[in-house]
Amino acid sequence: MDGIHLLGEWYGCPADTPEFTRADALRKLCVALVRDTGLTVVGDAFYQFEPQGVTGTVLLAESHLAIHTWPEYGFVTVDVYVCNLATDNRAKAEQLFHTLEAALKPKRTRFQAIHRGGKDE
DSSP, X not given: OEEEEEEEEEESOOTTSHHHHOHHHHHHHHHHHHHHHTOOEEEEEEEEOSXXXXXXXEEETTEEEEEEEXXXXXXXXXXXXXXXXXXXXXXXXXXXXXXXXXXXXXXXXXXXXXXXXXXXO
């Protein structure tokens, strides 16, 4: 099973936006962006921390999107993992990752891409 796992750490995000602080707004954004890329949503779960912060996952037929926000630090961690069983989904994963990054507007980022799977020989 070949796949790509994109990992991001986003610093200096504006902490006063609803998508950064409220589970319902972040869920709506994530699900819409997943669908816009052509990936397939099969479920989701988002949890609202008090007084702020969100953790969420969108389950994909192709794997997952996971996101965690810390508004008090202007910090987000995100990972997008997609498998390439029937088709190469790398471009869709990259589009999802970058459009989500643009929506949350970090001032500084760290990025890693990990190739996963392959034949066990």
